[in-house]
Amino acid sequence: MEEKKTFKDILMQIWHSREASLIIVLIILSIIMSIATPAFTTKENLISFIKQCAIGCVASMGQTFIVASANIDLSIGEIMNMSGILMAMFIKAFTVGDGVLIGNTVWGTIVSWILAMIIGACLGLLNGVLLTKLRLPAFIITLGTQYIIRGIDQVITKGYPVTIDNNAIIHKIGVGGVEALFGTPYLFFFVPVAAVVGWFILDRTVLGNHIKALGGNETAARLSGLDTSKLRVITYVICGIFAGYSAIMMVARLNSGSVAGAGNVSMDAVAATVVGGTSMSGGNGSVIGTLLGCVLMQFIKTSMVLLQVNMYWQTAVIGVVLIAVCGLDSLTQKITR
Amino acid sequence: MDNNMLLEVKDLSKAFPGVQALDHVSFDLKAGEIHCLIGENGAGKSTLIKCLGGVNIPEEGDIFINGEKVNINDPLESVEEGIGIIYQEFNLVPSLSVAENIYLAREDTKGKGKFILDRKSMQEKANAILTDIGFRNPDSSVMMWTYRTSQQQMVEIGKALSHDSKIMVFDEPTAVLTERETRNLFDVIKKLRERGIGIIYISHRLDEVLELADRVTALKDGKVTGTVVNEGNLNKDDLVAMMIGRKLEAYYPDRYDTVDPDTVVFEVKNLTNAAGTFKNINFQLHKGEILGFSGLVGAGRTETMKAILGEYPYETGEFYINGEQMTNPSPFNWINKGLAMLPEDRKAEGLVLGMNVAQNISLPNFDKFSKHGIVDLKAQKQFIKETMDKMTVQPKDPDRLAVYFSGGNQQKIILAKWLAKNPDVLILDEPTRGIDVNAKMEIYKIMNDLTTQGISIVMVSSEMNELMGMCDRILVMYEGELCAEFTRDENGEYSEDEIGRAQAGALS
Numbered sequence: 057m058e059e060k061k062t063f064k065d066i067l068m069q070i071w072h073s074r075e076a077s078l079i080i081v082l083i084i085l086s087i088i089m090s091i092a093t094p095a096f097t098t099k100e101n102l103i104s105f106i107k108q109c110a111i112g113c114v115a116s117m118g119q120t121f122i123v124a125s126a127n128i129d130l131s132i133g134e135i136m137n138m139s140g141i142l143m144a145m146f147i148k149a150f151t152v153g154d155g156v157l158i159g160n161t162v163w164g165t166i167v168s169w170i171l172a173m174i175i176g177a178c179l180g181l182l183n184g185v186l187l188t189k190l191r192l193p194a195f196i197i198t199l200g201t202q203y204i205i206r207g208i209d210q211v212i213t214k215g216y217p218v219t220i221d222n223n224a225i226i227h228k229i230g231v232g233g234v235e236a237l238f239g240t241p242y243l244f245f246f247v248p249v250a251a252v253v254g255w256f257i258l259d260r261t262v263l264g265n266h267i268k269a270l271g272g273n274e275t276a277a278r279l280s281g282l283d284t285s286k287l288r289v290i291t292y293v294i295c296g297i298f299a300g301y302s303a304i305m306m307v308a309r310l311n312s313g314s315v316a317g318a319g320n321v322s323m324d325a326v327a328a329t330v331v332g333g334t335s336m337s338g339g340n341g342s343v344i345g346t347l348l349g350c351v352l353m354q355f356i357k358t359s360m361v362l363l364q365v366n367m368y369w370q371t372a373v374i375g376v377v378l379i380a381v382c383g384l385d386s387l388t389q390k391i392t393r
Numbered sequence: 394m395d396n397n398m399l400l401e402v403k404d405l406s407k408a409f410p411g412v413q414a415l416d417h418v419s420f421d422l423k424a425g426e427i428h429c430l431i432g433e434n435g436a437g438k439s440t441l442i443k444c445l446g447g448v449n450i451p452e453e454g455d456i457f458i459n460g461e462k463v464n465i466n467d468p469l470e471s472v473e474e475g476i477g478i479i480y481q482e483f484n485l486v487p488s489l490s491v492a493e494n495i496y497l498a499r500e501d502t503k504g505k506g507k508f509i510l511d512r513k514s515m516q517e518k519a520n521a522i523l524t525d526i527g528f529r530n531p532d533s534s535v536m537m538w539t540y541r542t543s544q545q546q547m548v549e550i551g552k553a554l555s556h557d558s559k560i561m562v563f564d565e566p567t568a569v570l571t572e573r574e575t576r577n578l579f580d581v582i583k584k585l586r587e588r589g590i591g592i593i594y595i596s597h598r599l600d601e602v603l604e605l606a607d608r609v610t611a612l613k614d615g616k617v618t619g620t621v622v623n624e625g626n627l628n629k630d631d632l633v634a635m636m637i638g639r640k641l642e643a644y645y646p647d648r649y650d651t652v653d654p655d656t657v658v659f660e661v662k663n664l665t666n667a668a669g670t671f672k673n674i675n676f677q678l679h680k681g682e683i684l685g686f687s688g689l690v691g692a693g694r695t696e697t698m699k700a701i702l703g704e705y706p707y708e709t710g711e712f713y714i715n716g717e718q719m720t721n722p723s724p725f726n727w728i729n730k731g732l733a734m735l736p737e738d739r740k741a742e743g744l745v746l747g748m749n750v751a752q753n754i755s756l757p758n759f760d761k762f763s764k765h766g767i768v769d770l771k772a773q774k775q776f777i778k779e780t781m782d783k784m785t786v787q788p789k790d791p792d793r794l795a796v797y798f799s800g801g802n803q804q805k806i807i808l809a810k811w812l813a814k815n816p817d818v819l820i821l822d823e824p825t826r827g828i829d830v831n832a833k834m835e836i837y838k839i840m841n842d843l844t845t846q847g848i849s850i851v852m853v854s855s856e857m858n859e860l861m862g863m864c865d866r867i868l869v870m871y872e873g874e875l876c877a878e879f880t881r882d883e884n885g886e887y888s889e890d891e892i893g894r895a896q897a898g899a900l901s
Contacts, residue, residue, distance in 0.1 A: 261508045262500045265489065269497055272486035279484050280498040281469040339488030 074333030078348040085355060093362050101362070103233060103241055109354040110243045111305045112324055113347050116332075117254040118298030119325035120346040124258065125291045126271035126338025127187075127194040132299050132325055133318035134205035135179045139303035141209055143172040144218040144313030147226065165225045172307075173300035179205065180296020184289030202322070209315045217314035220307070230308035246305050247347070250298065254343035257294070267291055271338025327374070328353055331381045353377065398460070399424045399591040400445075400560050405454035407440055414440040415451065416615040422560065422591040427582065429602045430595045431636055432612035433829030438595050441612070442562055445593075446478045447471040458560075477553025478562040481569075483545050487538035492519035494537050495552045522551040526581050543574035550581060561585060562593040567601060568827065571690040572897075579605065597827070599629045611635035636830065644830075645862030646837055651681035651844040652865050657716075658849050659732065659818045664700060664710035671697045671873045674710075678818065678851060681844045685864030686853040689896050693873040694853045695737050698820050702727060702734050715817060728757060733811035734820040735804070737853070743807040744795045751777045751791035754810045761813065776813070784809040784839070801832020808839065819843070822853045837863055857896075861887040869895040876900060 069076070089096040115132055122129045146168045179201070187197045220226055233239040258264035269277040270287050278284050302321075307313050332349030334341045356377055360370045400422040407415040415437045422428050430438045443449040445456070447465040455462055458474055465471045471478070485494050492515040493500070501511040501518070512534070519533035528547050540548065546566060553561055563582070567575045582605065586592055596602055602609060603623065609632065610620040619635050621627065657677045664674035671693040678684050686694045699705035701712060703722035712719040714730050727733070736742035744753055754777055755762075762772035777791045784805045786798070795803060804824060811819065821840070825833040840850055840863060854860050860867050869877040869892060877895035879887055894900050 260510055262502060262510055263508065265493055265500065265510060266498070269486045269489055269493075272488040273484065276484035276486050276494075277497070279468045281472070282498050335488075339486065 074345045075342060075348060078332070078345065078352055082348065082352060082355060085352075085359070089359050089362070095362050096359070099239060101358070103239060105354065105358050106241050106244045107309060108358070109351055110241070110247050111302050111309065111318075112321060112328065112354065113247050113350040114250045114302040114305065115299060115318070115321050116325035116328040116346045116350045117250055117343050118295035118302075119322070120254070120329045120332070120334055120341050120343050121258065121267060121291045121294050121298075122194075123326065123329045123334050123336060124271050124338055124341025125267045125288065126274070127288070127291070128198065128326065129183065129292065129295050130195065130198040130322045131179070131183060131202040131205060132295065133321040134202045134209070135176050135296055135299040136303040136306055136318040136321065137313070137315055138179065138205050138209050139172040139175040139300040140307045140310075140313035140317055141213055141218055141315070142175055142313070143168045143303060144220055144307055145212075146171055147220050147223050148218060161223060161225060165223060169304045172303045173297050176296040176298070176300020176303065177293050178296070180292040180294070180299070181289065183296070184292035187292070188285040188288050206315060213313075213315060215315065217310075217312040217317075219312040226308050227311060229305075230311055243305055243309065246301070250301060251343060251347050254298070258341055258343055263290070268339055268341060271341070273339070324350075324353070327378045331378060397423060399426075399458065401457040401460075402441070402445075403455045403457070405441065405444060405451045405456070407444060407449055407451045413615050415444070415454075417454070418612070418615070418617055420610055420617065420620075422593060424559070424591050425586055425589045426607045427586055427592045427594055427605050429606040429609045430593060430612065431597075431599070431602055431609060431632060433636060433831065436612040436636075436829075437615040438612055439564065440615075442478060442564055442593070442595070445471060445476055445560075445562065446480075472556050472558075475557060475559040476562065477550075477556055477558030477560065479546065479549045479553065479564065479566060481564050481566075483549050485537050485545055485548065487536065489537055490516075490534055491523075491531070491537055491540065491548055492516040492533035494548060495519045495522065495533070495555050518555070519551065522555055523547060526550055526554065526584070527577065542569045543571070543577070546570070546578065547581070550585075558590070560591045560593070562595075564595045565597065565827075566594075567596065567598060575601075599632050602632060603627060603629065609635075633830070644834060644837075645859075646834075646841045648683070648863070648865065649841060649845050651847075653680040653682075656680040658714065659851075660713040661701060662711040662713075664697065664707055666696070666700065666705070666707040669873050670705075671700065671707075671870075674875055676868060676875065678849050680849055681847055682866065683840060683844060683850045683852055683864045685860035685867035686851060686870060687857060687860050687867050687892060687896060688870035690855060692870040692896070694870050695822055697870070698734060698822050698851070698853060701820070728811070728814055728816070731815070731817040732820070733814060733816040733818075735807050735811070735822060735824055737822040737826070739800075739803055739807055744803055746796035747794060749792050749794050750781065750786065750798075750806055753795050753806055754780050754791075754813065757810060758813045780809045780813050783812070785835070799832065800828035801835065804828060804832070804836060805839075808836075812843075816848065818849050818851070820851045820853070823855065824852065825854070825856070825859060833859075857889060857892060861889065861892075867892060871896065871898040 095101055115136060119129060119132060147165065150164055183198055183201055186201070187194055190197065229242040233241040258267065266277065266282055266287055269282065270284055274284055306317050310317055328350035329346045330336060330349070331352060332342055332345030332347070334345065353374055356373060357370055360373060398421045402418065402420040404417045404419055405415050406413070406417055418437065418441060420441065430441070432438050440449055444451045445465065447468045447470050450466060456465060457463065463474050465474060486497065489497070492512065496515045496519070501514040503509050503511040516533045520531050523531035523533060526547060528544070537545070537548070546569070566578060570578060582592060582594070594605055606623045608620060608622050609627070611618045611632070613636065621631070621635070656679060658680050659678040661674055661676055665672050674697055676684070688694050696705050700707040700710065701722065702724055704724070712722060714732055717730070719726065719730060724734070740746060745756070751773070755773060758776065759768065762769050762776050781789055781791060786802050786805050786809065795806060798806065825836055828836070840852070844850065852860065852864060867879040867887065868875050869879070876898065877900055879892055881887060
């Protein structure tokens with residue numbers, strides 16, 4: 057017998073689905089903002105919002121895999137920077153104008169993108185191998201590699217950004233948009249591609265299930281015959297590839313690769329992941345939730361700019377939101393338990 | 394070689410630093426047989442099981458399955474040999490679905506490349522397996538954490554069956570179950586026996602052993618002390634004699650007459666929680682008394698005790714200690730007023746396992762050997778030594794980490810820690826759970842001695858014998874309410890029948 061869902065059941069379901077509740081929060085905030093300030097609904101604002109948001113969204117998806125496996129990666133920002141720097145150097149050396157090696161700007165650019173993702177994968181591999189061989193906490197390993205990578209970046213660049221002067225493709229992706237689609241920035245289209253791939257791997261594949269099993273109960277995973285060390289390495293490689301992919305977007309946006317390009321993205325990614333419903337203790341993980349979490353964080357930042365809130369308060373508010381969302385979750389769990 | 398044997402273990406030996414856990418142990422199991430393993434903690438039962446499970450590797454001896462020698466070097470090889478072990482601690486992933494847990498590492502896939510999960514197929518198979526072992530209307534698509542402990546155990550059994558296990562091992566399976574769940578489990582185990590599965594069953598509860606066993610093997614100090622066939626001719630005394638070489642009579646000490654019925658040291662009034670976990674709880678504890686709290690698992694005993702301690706929500710309730718009302722109960726406030734509690738889960742709540750004995754005992758007692766926040770190390774050392782002497786903690790090594798002590802000694806460390814605070818009232822929640830016979834007897838003796846010092850004790854226990862052996866008065870809880878009070882009759886005996894009926898809510 058099919059039981060009819062009452063309105064209350066549906067409400068409870070939404071309450072328990074982090075993705076649904078985030079979407080509702082975003083809709084409510086959008087309505088409030090469009091009433092509060094006309095600047096919000098302008099095309100310019102929406103475009104700049106997407107540009108600011110897109111890179112962090114993709115980088116956070118990589119962190120989601122790591123957090124789902126009950127670990128953390130503090131080196132995502134540095135992986136992005138190194139991928140970006142080497143990618144920019146490659147473009148500078150080989151694709152400018154008619155190109156020296158590749159001979160064609162389109163193919164040269166595509167090769168540089170693949171290079172960025174391979175570098176990301178290699179650095180992820182380094183994290184994963186160090187982690188499983190040395191048996192140290194991920195916090196320490198990735199904190200260490202973060203410094204190492206940043207140091208090497210500084211040596212390579214001598215501290216100067218590697219600016220790309222005349223690669224039209226990169227430049228266009230960074231600033232341009234599709235006019236036929238209300239000028240939607242090219243950067244936007246990177247996000248759904250990454251989100252679909254990430255969601256598919258984590259939610260629909262055997263590998264994703266094993267990553268969650270590893271995070272949920274490592275002993276059970278091992279006793280079931282999973283190679284937990286290999287799995288850990290794979291999660292870091294996946295995270296590295298996402299970082300490399302977001303480096304492509306970052307280089308386009310900044311038109312350069314630099315030591316500080318990614319900023320504080322590693323910790324922002326942890327925040328977005330947790331707000332998106334992935335538990336810090338591992339076992340579950342939602343790439344879509346992370347995407348929405350990241351959008352919410354950026355939304356709040358942008359709204360405060362539009363509402364002319366003192367800039368120094370903006371960062372503090374982000375922290376309040378993080379603790380409020382997770383605290384609410386923890387409190388409601390206590391009540392329903 | 395006897396080919397009728399499903400499993401044969403010959404001369405298995407395994408040593409750990411400082412202890413010979415298995416000393417040339419031989420053991421066998423027929424198809425369609427329940428073979429119970431009994432023995433005190435540390436007798437080697439768990440080590441034997443872990444050798445079968447590939448968790449421990451024996452140094453000597455051979456394992457034969459269907460007459461063929463096998464090498465089990467890791468858990469996976471054990472599974473491949475058809476051995477399914479239901480450990481006390483389940484190996485489940487709470488955040489995956491039930492079906493995904495059963496088929497972890499052997500997932501059904503669809504599409505090319507075999508990397509896309511086929512959840513529907515796994516759920517159908519998992520539902521069929523669970524239904525087969527008597528699980529009514531299972532929904533294997535839900536998250537593992539939504540299942541109760543007993544249901545999780547069924548999932549573990551289902552997982553073993555899905556591996557086509559011919560040998561199944563149950564390690565203290567009823568320790569976490571209520572009476573009714575235990576009955577269900579027994580039905581399942583008997584059904585498995587009918588199907589020709591060989592079952593190794595480990596339990597401290599001798600009633601269960603007598604009910605289930607076709608054969609019983611006892612271990613002591615890593616050696617087999619005997620194997621007997623059970624044809625309904627065995628009784629508990631026989632089993633205890635095999636386990637410890639001692640009769641049951643001397644089990645409980647003679648209770649000293651220490652109760653002062655005119656002095657109420659501790660009183661609870663109208664303790665109620667909105668969810669109905671406990672309702673209108675009223676009781677008094679007299680000086681020098683041991684008051685028992687009986688009831689089935691889930692009757693609300695532990696929650697009541699935690700509420701008293703301020704660790705569980707409640708709506709109404711008043712607490713009085715030595716005539717003084719406690720308005721703001723918390724572990725810290727209680728200990729300052731002279732009440733200490735030994736929690737049910739001593740590993741999680743009673744001890745800091747990663748700290749040594751000295752640090753554990755010191756925790757609430759720093760005021761005794763420090764001034765202005767500065768610790769007098771010499772005084773601390775002296776204090777630790779005296780405290781450990783009083784409790785006969787073995788081994789007497791204050792630098793040893795708490796995690797390495799046996800259950801009985803861990804319990805003594807916790808007791809020592811609180812007794813140094815000179816409490817008037819002790820609440821002991823399942824003080825002897827999971828500890829071996831000798832250590833139990835020591836705990837009983839300590840409790841008896843404490844009452845002579847004027848200490849009053851509330852003892853929560855699921856073992857009726859223990860309550861009847863130790864308590865001056867027994868209260869029975871049923872579905873959150875205190876439903877009966879029992880005292881000893883003129884012969885100093887309790888009516889076991891009456892208490893049992895009260896526990897089941899069948900008291901008129």
